[in-house]
Structure formats: structure tokens, C-alpha cells
Amino acid sequence: MAAVFEKEGIRYEYSKFFLVKNGTKQREVDFVLKTPVMPKRCNNGPVKYIEMKGRITSAARKQHDELAGIGVVTFIITGKLVRFYEKNGFLEESN
Numbered sequence: 001m002a003a004v005f006e007k008e009g010i011r012y013e014y015s016k017f018f019l020v021k022n023g024t025k026q027r028e029v030d031f032v033l034k035t036p037v038m039p040k041r042c043n044n045g046p047v048k049y050i051e052m053k054g055r056i057t058s059a060a061r062k063q064h065d066e067l068a069g070i071g072v073v074t075f076i077i078t079g080k081l082v083r084f085y086e087k088n089g090f091l092e093e094s095n
Helices: 002-007 058-068 079-088
Strands: 012-020 025-037 047-052 074-077
Touching: 002 012, 002 025, 002 079, 012 058, 025 058, 047 058, 058 074, 074 079
Parallel strands: 047 074
Antiparallel strands: 012 025, 025 047
């Protein structure tokens, strides 16, 4: 995904940790975008935090929920979506 972001001029920070569960546990977010953007195939509005997963599992959902609990709402991108974005671009046309 880094190559896709760089191709489209999307600035990001890679691998950032956040404290969850009242500071007793750390969770890592793969990409933190410098400015929220609206990706293709996302109906939830602009995203800033991106998680890369092979597939969405119960552990991935748990991490998503823990991060959302502290206001870090992640957009999960699976391998299938990576291939889609590599071929079709990441940003909606209006961006």
C-alpha cells in the first residue's frame, strides 16, 4: 500500500502504536495518513487510520473495536483490496 500512497501523493506515517484498555495494552496501526482521505470502496467517510490484514478475523475485529474505543477508527484493507487499489487507484475521483 505504501507504493499506492506514494503514487497518489498521500502522505503517511508507518507503524504507530496506541494505548488501549485504559493504557494497559498497545495496538499497532499500519498506516496513519497525514490528512484524512476518501478511498474507493469505503462507505464510512474519510479515513485516517489504515490496517492491513490478510483477511478479517475475530482478532482483527477485536483490534478494530479496541482502537475505536479510543477514537482511532481504522479502515481495514485486505489483500483483495490491495490488488484493487493497485489497479484502480486509492482515492475517490472527487479527491
